[in-house]
Amino acid sequence: MIDRRQFLATTGLAAIGSGLIPNAALAQGGDAALNAEFERIFQDAVAHAPEMATSLGLDKGALAPLKRQLSPRTPARRAEDVARTRAALTRLAAFEGQGLSPAARLNLEVVRYSLNTQIASAERFGMDSAIRPYRLFQQGGAYFSVPDFLNTAHTINQASDAEAYLARLEQFATALDQDSAMQAEEARRGLLAPGWSLDLTLGQMRALRRQPAATASMVESLVRRAAAKGLAGDWQARASAIVADKVYPALDRQIALVETLKPTTRAGDGIWRIPQGDAVYAMALAQATTTSMTPDEVHRLGLAQVAEISGQLDTILKAQGLRDGSVGERLARLNVRPDQLYANDAAGRAALLAGLNDGVKAMYAKLPRAFATVPTQPLEIRAVPVEIQDGAANGYYNRASLDGSRPAIYFVNLKDVGDWPKYTLPALTYHEGVPGHHLQISLAQESRDIPTLRKIGFFSAYSEGWALYAEQLAEELGAYATPLERAGYLQSFLFRAARLVVDTGIHAKRWSREQATDYMVATTGFARPRTLREVERYCTQAGQACSYKVGHMAWTRARARAEASLGDRFDLKQFHEVLKEGAMPLTILERRIDERIAAQRG
Secondary structure (H helix, E strand, C coil): CCCCCCCCCCCHHHHHHHCCCCHHHHCCHHHHHHHHHHHHHHHHHHHCCHHHHHHCCCCCHHHHHHHHCCCCCCHHHHHHHHHHHHHHHHHHHCCCCCCCCHHHHHHHHHHHHHHHHHHHHHHHHCCCCCCCCCCCECCECHHHHHHHHHHHCCCCCCHHHHHHHHHHHHHHHHHHHHHHHHHHHHHHCCCCCCHHHHHHHHHHHHHHHHCCHHHCHHHHHHHHHHHHCCCCCCHHHHHHHHHHHHHHHHHHHHHHHHHHHHHHCCCCCCHHHCCCHHHHHHHHHHHHHCCCCCHHHHHHHHHHHHHHHHHHHHHHHHHCCCCCCCHHHHHHHHHCCHHHCCCCCHHHHHHHHHHHHHHHHHHHHHHHHCCCCCCCCCEEEEECCHHHCCCCCCEEEECCCCCCCCCEEEEECCCCHHHCCHHHHHHHHHHHCCCCHHHHHHHHHHCCCCCHHHHCCCCHHHHHHHHHHHHHHHHHCCCCCCHHHHHHHHHHHHHHHHHHHHHHHHHCCCCCHHHHHHHHHHHHCCCHHHHHHHHHHHHHCCCHHHHHHHHHHHHHHHHHHHHHHHHHHCCHHHHHHHHHHCCCCHHHHHHHHHHHHHHHHC
């Protein structure tokens, strides 16, 4: 998955053949002015988002002071962000109908869609996000994100970087207090996570708090990396003092607040439990899928997909001698077979990560068969940090910095190695790594055909749909070595199809989290603890789980149309070059594929 988140043409003739004329060839008149406005919007956004600046590797030069800062978490800041975005939209509206090139019109359409989406939740519901309506929950809040951000995104190469780390560590205490104030206010409006989510949140807060300040993970990250760069300084004493004197007292205050608020939270698990819950879910589903599908339509689609994929799995499992019980029951037995399990210890975790790295290397060798352009950005595979693994997703991807100073990272949750039977891991690697998220996002970031603002754009349905399509493409490339690995890929698809049923069940049909977990375990055969973590994510991040399969079907529909229309002229490598146009809503993607087909047919 994915806090988520893209044509080679060097001559006019090549551009006409691909359906897109590159910006460089048309950077004049309206296009040039529009590109300048895009850059203004991007630079303005970075200047007001220290974490974004660091994540993109832009906290240097004139923006170097941002490396010492964290973004404020206040109502005033949210209002400022909305006003800034609304002003940008007003300026962009002036470009409508100004004789722009096709490429510029596409960029304008996508950017306006994205900016309107960014402020819709705040303007209509007074919340940051319809998809993530809660301030503090098991995967949200400064307590959850800041330590991980400091460890994975904040680079340390010189003494000033270490000093900046200390400055941010001190501001972490402020961020915690700001989150607490915002949560107290939002709770009065009924925006408070379910009780079990608050229990998980408290568990993670306490785990963070239990660490002795001198050896806290936040301190050790600085000490370890400063030592690796030979940076002299009493980093451990200074960092541990900040943690003990400022961070931990703020964390204590937040723990006390959540304990006080928990008895007041409303019953139920879905977004329907909050004020205007049905309207919030409608917005969340529309934003996650970038379609106008209703909850009932998504639910029915999920049921149909579950039935179809289960039938394919039934055939493979029977051929492997697995005949008794439902598909889910047979997969559950396969999941615990000794030959499919790594040891649940440090050596087993190391072996699992080594196997994932081997899978990425093997896939890189196959990519030229399906892609004209292969990304150059490196990819690291790491275990989810122990202090957040209880609430974290099972796997997720963090993009590389734009300047190449920090690699992309694919995280896998190794709380229980039993969650990852060997036959399921290839599909996971192709989803999170290549040809999935890493390839798609890296090609966008390296593209010369789109403005920077769009290089960092993210639409869940586009990216998660692509990642599922990548799992399917891996089968075409012969990447699944055994029938069981192919079963693992189909189980991944079954899992995403079941999400359509479960997400709409929770938020539109008022399913309980236990009911949703029962359905997913019975359908997919995944272990109950892993499945419960997934369902808990869906409860607190509405609609996002639907983006995968809805997006996948849009990608496969578009490719099927291209193949049917172009026949022998269809070129898979050129079809995939659409990635260099950047992420976009599914409705625009399907239109762009049609335009590319028409351009190739002449």
